[in-house]
Amino acid sequence: MSEKTYSLEMTIRTLLGNKRYSSIKDILITLNAADIAAIFAELEPEILPLLFRLLPKELAADTFVEMDPDQQQLLITRFSDTELKEVIDELYIDDAVDLVEEMPANVVKRILYQADPETRKLINELLKYPEDSAGSIMTTEFVELGMGYTVEDAIKTIRRTGFDKETINDCFVTGPGRTLEGIISIRSLILAQDDDKVSDIMDTNVVSVNTMDDQETVAEKFKKYDLTAMPVVDGENRLVGIVTVDDAIDVMEEEATEDIEKMAAITPSDKPYLKTGVWEIFKHRIPWLMLLMVSATFTGLIISSFEEALAAQLVLTAYIPMLMDTGGNSGSQAVTIIRGLSLNEIHFKDILTVIWKEVRVAVLCGLSLSAISFLKLMVLDKVGMLVSLSVSLTLVVTVTIAKFIGCTLPMFAKKLGFDPAVMASPFITTVVDALSLLTFFSIAKAIIGL
């Protein structure tokens, strides 16, 4: 795909040089909005307004939605008022809200000024919902049917009003005061008889979310119930919007990225990496590094307190990194548990099953690793029986501790209402490091008799 857009980018450059605008238009209209946006991203900003004006109105709006915020901003500043109005009129309300959230204040002012009064009101209402709430990602452009409608009425309504709805695949049936009563798919409508009553064939067992629910809840319900659109209701069960599956997919991706970032001890950020400034990246990373560095000083204290023992058997020092790393890696493998917890495949009630499983895996891993390293220490390093024994024994204990902590820490974190992802490898490693050093020195002291 990226190769295809690359060669098209060259063609468009050449055609631009020869001022063959109608040929450029012919090429662009055969493409999807996402591909056009990808090509635009590679071109010099100065030529964008010219190219953008070649696109038919609807494709232009779709492409605009797919573009990066800085390119959107550039286009808006170059647009005439009429052009801006045309684009905004074509946008779905949720995309308009996203745009307003990304733009600086002066651009927002211009956008709201050009939007028609009803759109402006809607945008302002949606902006009030907290970030990452269902209300903030919903759209208000859905097909609403009355309880008394027949299938024929419903299809007529869709034909009349469907043009500017984000989806017509699911229609929402409301009663007095716009309370949500049911949901009916276009499939059921098409397959039904004209005089069937919508209220008889609609699905009354509706999966919905509240405007204030977290967007993660929305994504989870989409996954669990295989939906393509989900109604959003307010505290009185009044239908105020819908979330469509494409937006739910974006949320899922965002949440997975967030989990991965937390697991690596980074404060998650919404912005793509390449668009984020050095200072901002620094601020997302330094608190965790600082916290982890401070907690790592405990391991230093442990070493200091065994300094005499170490001085007597300096060779032990050489195995500290290997033991720490192996402990850390064994603990990190607990992400399987963390992922299972965030996908709701593992629950706190499974804790004993999980611990019992992990302990057995740990013993197997520990014994294998310790056998290999015992041989290595005896044959290659030639450090003698006592040191080899100390290192190997420590490995078994360390791996077991690491796996035990790696699985219990995230489960208790979740139980206590924390995000288990934050308990991932860096934290587990820090705890495991201290414990493995303590084990190592205690075992060495006992065996070698330092």
Place this chain on the structure above:
Amino acid sequence: MSEKTYSLEMTIRTLLGNKRYSSIKDILITLNAADIAAIFAELEPEILPLLFRLLPKELAADTFVEMDPDQQQLLITRFSDTELKEVIDELYIDDAVDLVEEMPANVVKRILYQADPETRKLINELLKYPEDSAGSIMTTEFVELGMGYTVEDAIKTIRRTGFDKETINDCFVTGPGRTLEGIISIRSLILAQDDDKVSDIMDTNVVSVNTMDDQETVAEKFKKYDLTAMPVVDGENRLVGIVTVDDAIDVMEEEATEDIEKMAAITPSDKPYLKTGVWEIFKHRIPWLMLLMVSATFTGLIISSFEEALAAQLVLTAYIPMLMDTGGNSGSQAVTIIRGLSLNEIHFKDILTVIWKEVRVAVLCGLSLSAISFLKLMVLDKVGMLVSLSVSLTLVVTVTIAKFIGCTLPMFAKKLGFDPAVMASPFITTVVDALSLLTFFSIAKAIIGL
């Protein structure tokens, strides 16, 4: 949700005790298939066949699809031939294929025997596609329209054949030899005039995948183009199936889990953790632990070779864990890059931008960390100017090296066709550990003059 299913579980148990089957049925039919499956998962296997028989045919099949493989197997063994046939007839072909892939050979034989000949043929064909290919996740139940159809013909076709299609929201237009010519949404059909020609209003700019494409490609295209269904074609562009968005979402989740597991040095597995045996988990983890342990011996060699210097200044040993951990954590934070690479937000051509950004972030992080630890070493540890200076200087260098390696290693891995996720924290940590020790001892030697 889990609380709701929990209390329902209790109610159902009580009603079962009192043999109030019709009340149980009344409760179950108000629920979604996913919720019923969740309740069933909590109940004793022996009572499942009884409960399952209470469900209406369609809901029964939907619930069956949502259940765990071992529960499905149990039900199948308890089903009469007629019951089995009824469930299989209701399944969509892709769900039937999933089922056959999960069941042991004797159960598969019974399933295929009960399936009608056409279904059996389809299942066998779909089973031939390689695991994780588009062909293996597609369904063959889609609405196919001819090039000569009017909108009226199309809607009649949908009304006649739509009942057993997986979706009617997108219909697929084929020419001679079933070549894919275009795609048309039910929305366009509903909003068009009855005598419009389908070939005039269909979208000819179709995003499709080949049967042999990886399922990851399918998921990426769904995300990029905001699709709800995607056609799957063979080598001659003949339409052979479609993938619907709910299956694409499952793929996205699977791929994110795989990435997370690889980042933690685990061979990815398709099975949920709780269903995987100890021996299998062991096999997925031990190769990486072994490999990483062996490579960690290099750090041991480095320490051994500086043994004399260490003996002279044993206090340095106490700072080894902190330096290694901070280096490792700084390197791990590069997952932002790895995630960006797998989401195609970062490309190899950005490598200089990325390095330049990371180096600046690294210097900022390194300086902050080193300032704090210099103060700590001087004031709290009282180890003297030279040791404090050595540790602080090493921190700056280590953090910079870690961030440099953390961003370049995954980018080169991707460039060379490897999965960047495999280059994540454990590998980066191992390399960074060795380099930070080397730095530490070299700096200490130079400054303290050991």
